[in-house]
Amino acid sequence: MRNLFRDAVVIARRDFLSIVATPTFLLFLLAPLFMLGLGVVSGTGAASVATNSVGKMRLLAIVGQGDAAKLRAVDAELRQLYRLEDMPPRLEIMAPNGKGAAQADTIIAESESEVRAVLSGSLATPRIRFVPPSDRHARYLAALAEGALASGPKVSADIAAVSAPLPSSSARQASGFGAVFGIFFLTLLLAGQSVGMLAEEKSNKVIEILAAAVRLESVFLGKLVGMFGVALVFVGFWALMALAAAQLLPSNPLVSGFAPAVGLVPFLILCALYFTMAYMLLGAVFLGVGAQASSMREIQMLSLPITIFQVGMFGLSSAAAGNPGSSIATFAQCFPFSSPFAMAAKGATDPAIGPHLIALAWQGLWVAITIFIAARLFRFGVLRSGGGWRALFGLRPALDTGASSPGY
């Protein structure tokens, strides 16, 4: 086993340097600049998620029936002054239950309530609590109270943020979708390239040297690791660019609402691990399939089914992100090739860490299985090794039982 990994490192080192130390790599590294179109598409998707999230938000006024009618009337008037994108969340009215401020505090503390700000007490001295950063929504509620008492006493509002705002379920789902999309986008860009990674060795006959010197599993693992190293350089470069750009941008409510259930740092670590697993899993499949191709034309032909396969995994995982706890989410989390995406989404909505450890082990097992099968298929199909299907999966009875020669 030690030899397997050491040999894999030899292959990976060669592959990594042979790719990174070329001018072509610069083109590859800067390729995202040519993919702004895709960025626009993904931006539209993200905006859709954000819109859905905003659509679920609401403001709440806990007032009696008489005040309710006044507030509704003022709300209807004031809303006409706002542009659509600046429109406050919809106003809901709730009758007091006699518990006073406790009623408002309970509602706003519920993460599932989607209430961004709540008004309680009298309109003259309203008590307004809001979830940061919804301070403008709190001021809107105060304005409603003033409007409702236009001819009455001056309003003296008590406005304060709730101390420990909890992210809403929709914000978490949005975080999950973001993770799924991010990992999908990176694997779409990077993992598909593994399909042609053995073409070089096959065309220049180096494969015979590799096959004679090391186990094919080492060759496949080494190629994947080498290419993954290239992917890390790519991701690292663009992550730094994105961080630098983020410093220049004003605070974005969508970003500030990024609130995964496991916590931000653990979530980012999980995303990194799941990206690794997604790359290795899909990369191993593509590498294995591509290794069977006998020409560049065949490899090019394979790019379409590969893309479809990736999009399929993305679709499945997106459904899982949108329906946490559902049977489709469970399936996506268990199915090896969608598991990294779906589990990243789970990290956004479920605080438990244990399932992630199990999932990572499960995915690692499938990486090994995929590499094993790919290497066996290559040996069986391309190198034309014998022994039938039993030998293909290592089930063949020992043929090589020749006695050891004396002296060795």
Place this chain on the structure above:
Amino acid sequence: MTTSEAVPVRAEALVKRYGQFRAVDGVSLSVPQGSIYGVLGPNGAGKTTTLRMLLGIIDPDSGSRSLLGSSRPRDMSHRVGYLPEERGLYPGMKAKEAIAFMGALRGLSWAEGRKRGAEMLEEAGLSRAIDAKIRKLSKGMAQLVQLLGSIVHRPELIVLDEPFSGLDPVNQNHLEQLILAERARGATILFSTHVMGHAERMCDALSIIAGGQVRFEGSVDDARSSLPMRANYEPCSGGDAVARLLPPDAEHVGDRWRFTVPADGPEKLVMALVQAGHGIAGLTIERPSLHEAFVKLVGETADLRGETL
């Protein structure tokens, strides 16, 4: 060969089929330790397939094999050097790096591989190629780099598949010297070829494969001895009457007669010729060459399988 001798490579009844075609059909051979062993055969005889099975690149359909005492050849790969028939190097690599890479695949550290690679290239008279990329080298130079890469880790067993093909006579001679030097170091060398001259000069033992089967295994002398000796006889006189005393296959070529020496030796025949008054103006007895033995051993089978000599 006795069983007490160390046998780095042993094959017993190896069979390899591609569909209905039996590329290797029950090959058995034993390579003595420290020897230069040739696997001879026409193109398509099954030499390369046999070597690939011995090295564990492919598995046989049946039969057994043993490499450096192990029935799992791939476990021994760090003690084996291999030059495949189809040469392969990464064209973007420097010669020194290519050698180091091949050494690293066999367990040598990169640093040591580079150091040895540079030394070996210098010794081979290729100092200027040390930092040259493979794509800049001539075919012969690249082939030499690959050979050096296959022995940089100082293996106990070196397997060379058609090592001389594509080389000019100067490089062929250089390669012969390299192989002899490796044998002197203590390595066992197993190589395939269909060029008899190299085998005749270098091999301690050989097997001749044709039709996927071993037709002969033994020393070069044994192979040559498998055919009867030939005589060139020039009588002092006698004209065509001489023919009555000579073996049936005697041919009259100019003043001489060529014929196969009888199985019991030439003495009785010489006595008979002298007593009949034909005298002996000249008589030479030649052992057949390896080439002749090879052609005799494999010719008919090669024709049947479409192999080319």
